[in-house]
Amino acid sequence: MTQGILPFVVELAERSDAMTGRAGLPLVIETMRGLALDQVISEHVRLRERASGYSEVEKIEALVLLMASGGECVDDIRVLQADPGLLRLLDRERLPSPDALLNFLYAFHDPQLIKQAQEGRAPDTLAYIPGENAALAGLGRLNLELVRRVAAQGQGRRATLDHDATIQESHKKEALAHYKGGRGYQPAAIYWVEQDLVLADEYRDGNVPAGMSNLPIIKRGFQALPATVMEYYFRSDSACYDEAVLKWLADPKRTQGPAGPIGFTISADMSPELKALCKAVPEQAWRPFEDRPEETVHCADVEFTPGKWPKDAQPLRYLALRITKTQGRLFEEGAAIKHLAVVTNREGDTAELIRWHWQKAGTIELLHDVTKNEVAAAVPPCGRFGANAAWYRLSLLTYNVLSAMKSLALPPDLSSARPKRLRFSVFTLAGRIVSHAGRLVVRVGAEAEALAGLIAARLRLAQLRSSLTST
Numbered sequence: 283m284t285q286g287i288l289p290f291v292v293e294l295a296e297r298s299d300a301m302t303g304r305a306g307l308p309l310v311i312e313t314m315r316g317l318a319l320d321q322v323i324s325e326h327v328r329l330r331e332r333a334s335g336y337s338e339v340e341k342i343e344a345l346v347l348l349m350a351s352g353g354e355c356v357d358d359i360r361v362l363q364a365d366p367g368l369l370r371l372l373d374r375e376r377l378p379s380p381d382a383l384l385n386f387l388y389a390f391h392d393p394q395l396i397k398q399a400q401e402g403r404a405p406d407t408l409a410y411i412p413g414e415n416a417a418l419a420g421l422g423r424l425n426l427e428l429v430r431r432v433a434a435q436g437q438g439r440r441a442t443l444d445h446d447a448t449i450q451e452s453h454k455k456e457a458l459a460h461y462k463g464g465r466g467y468q469p470a471a472i473y474w475v476e477q478d479l480v481l482a483d484e485y486r487d488g489n490v491p492a493g494m495s496n497l498p499i500i501k502r503g504f505q506a507l508p509a510t511v512m513e514y515y516f517r518s519d520s521a522c523y524d525e526a527v528l529k530w531l532a533d534p535k536r537t538q539g540p541a542g543p544i545g546f547t548i549s550a551d552m553s554p555e556l557k558a559l560c561k562a563v564p565e566q567a568w569r570p571f572e573d574r575p576e577e578t579v580h581c582a583d584v585e586f587t588p589g590k591w592p593k594d595a596q597p598l599r600y601l602a603l604r605i606t607k608t609q610g611r612l613f614e615e616g617a618a619i620k621h622l623a624v625v626t627n628r629e630g631d632t633a634e635l636i637r638w639h640w641q642k643a644g645t646i647e648l649l650h651d652v653t654k655n656e657v658a659a660a661v662p663p664c665g666r667f668g669a670n671a672a673w674y675r676l677s678l679l680t681y682n683v684l685s686a687m688k689s690l691a692l693p694p695d696l697s698s699a700r701p702k703r704l705r706f707s708v709f710t711l712a713g714r715i716v717s718h719a720g721r722l723v724v725r726v727g728a729e730a731e732a733l734a735g736l737i738a739a740r741l742r743l744a745q746l747r748s749s750l751t752s753t
Contacts, residue, residue: 302367305713305724306734309743310350311343311372313687316743318750322427326420329389336378341386342424342676344377349658349680352705356383356663367715371724384663390418391668409490418668421675422482425682426506429479431750432686433508441511442475443503444646445518447492448654450674456665460488467662469674470496470521472503473646478685480649480678481506485671492521497530504539516546517642523551523625525589532596532627543627547639550588550600550623559584560602560621568604571633576611580604581632588625599626601636653677656701657684690746691739708734 285291295301314320320339327338336344348359357380362368369375378386392415399410414422447470449460457465468490472482482502486494500522504514516531530536531546550556568580586600603622611618624639654660659677662670684704688697696707711734713724731737 299366299370300715302365302371302713302715302724303711304351304362304365304368304709305371305711305726306708306736307347307351307368307710308371309687309691309708309736309739310347310683312740312743313683313691314343314346316690316746316750317428317431317686318747319424319428321751322424326423327417328420329386329417336382338386340374341378341383345383345676346680346683347372347377349677350684350701350704351709352656352701354658354661356380356387359383367713370715370722371713384669387663387669387672388666390415390421390672391666396667409487409494411484411486411490411495412667414671415668418672418675421672421679425480425675425679428679428682428686429474429477429481429506430508432479432682432689433477433510435690435746436477437510438476438508439511440476440513440515441507442515442517442645443481443500444473444475444642445496445500445503445516445522446471446473446642446646446650447486447521448650449488450654450660450662450670452488452662454662454665456667457662458487458489461492464488467670467674468492469671470499471646471649471678472499472506473649474503474507475645478689479682483675483678485667485674487667492519493524496522496524497527500527500530501538504544507540511540514540514542514544516544516548517639518546518548519642520549520551522548523588528588528598528625529592529595532598545626545628547601547624547626547628547635549639550625552621552623556584556586556600556623557621559586559600560604560623563602563604569633571603571636576608578606578608580606581636583632584623586623596627599628600624601626601632603636649681652700653681657681687739691735691742693735693738696735708736711736 323339323342327342329338344359348362351362353359353361359377359380363377369377395412395415399412403410447468449462450467450469451464452466457467459465460468466488467486468488469483469485471480474481482499484499530539531544534542563582563584567582569582571581572579582602584600584602588598601624605620605622607618624636626635628635657677657680659674663673664670684701688699692708699707711726711730713726715722715724726736
């Protein structure tokens with residue numbers, strides 16, 4: 283008699299540590315170790331008051347492993363803990379408990395910084411952005427070192443940086459209302475397109491306007507770039523349409539950033555003055571841009587000067603878009619024609635620049651989609667602001683670790699794989715674990731290993747570790 287419909291019987295193994303369904307998952311830790319991030323953690327993230335207990339390295343590695351494997355909360359570490367074979371490959375007897383991980387995250391929260399930010403805001407302002415304590419700044423330093431060590435392997439000379447904020451929905455009582463009507467948080471990030479790496483992030487409450495104080499994170503993004511970069515570009519939506527941001531980007535002698543040109547495009551706020559200029563563009567000046575099922579789009583250049591633009595500064599270009607509804611349809615505001623604009627300091631064809639600007643939908647907007655839906659960024663772990671900021675930063679760190687794994691170790695056909703594909707193709711390899719000639723051996727199927735490239739990946743990461751630690 284069989285147990286089920288298919289002709290096999292399930293039996294319990296005598297030793298559960300003799301097998302694992304995650305034989306490829308240790309590659310996540312080997313990527314971190316290959317980049318010598320354990321040394322960076324020990325130097326820059328110091329939270330333990332006693333020598334006993336799990337180290338910061340063990341806790342951060344456990345959280346990255348949890349997120350990379352698909353976990354969405356600290357309690358999910360129990361799933362990995364229930365895989366003794368995996369622990370054997372990781373050379374661990376146990377992983378930190380959910381309580382240990384949550385208490386670790388609590389250490390990134392400093393209520394005094396919240397109080398200082400509240401007291402420092404303008405009298406008529408509700409929103410504020412708290413500073414970071416040393417532990418949270420240490421996580422930022424960890425990500426910075428990862429970026430520079432990965433970039434050093436490819437010596438990238440061009441850097442296109444994209445900025446965007448995203449909403450984390452949350453029903454915790456501490457979460458504040460955001461502009462879409464719900465409650466939660468609204469962190470911002472800077473993404474390096476060519477290297478597929480997050481350079482900087484800033485955690486914010488849901489009520490913080492998207493356009494509030496973006497220049498500091500933009501500066502941090504450019505400061506994170508290695509010295510090998512020679513070409514600089516920047517893109518953002520209208521959250522960065524701010525006089526201070528525009529002046530800093532346009533100034534080749536800018537402070538706290540790279541010298542020389544930064545080519546940028548930023549979606550412009552449609553002020554009454556700019557909208558009037560767009561409406562006044564002669565019909566013959568509009569060029570066909572796109573034909574959509576329900577819209578026709580034209581583009582043109584318009585002359586406009588934002589705010590108190592310095593007379594000696596390079597004038598900016600405004601690229602206007604006219605979107606016309608077809609078949610008598612109307613936009614939400616009840617008009618058949620809608621105007622948009624993009625401000626830039628770059629030369630070139632208007633349509634090509636607009637298309638380049640809109641590529642953000644496949645870069646940083648995709649980053650938010652992946653991190654929120656596949657790397658645990660959408661689920662703040664608690665009501666403490668600093669702990670949630672650390673969780674978000676760790677999710678971005680996990681994204682970068684997986685990106686580094688793809689570029690430095692895995693086969694080329696996995697170079698664009700999202701985390702869910704990495705789990706399917708690499709992490710969830712079935713393996714039998716044995717001891718042979720004094721060594722630990724995991725045996726996997728030849729066909730599955732050929733697809734994942736596990737052996738070659740481990741060799742590459744071991745060589746990388748050797749080169750980094752010998753210098």
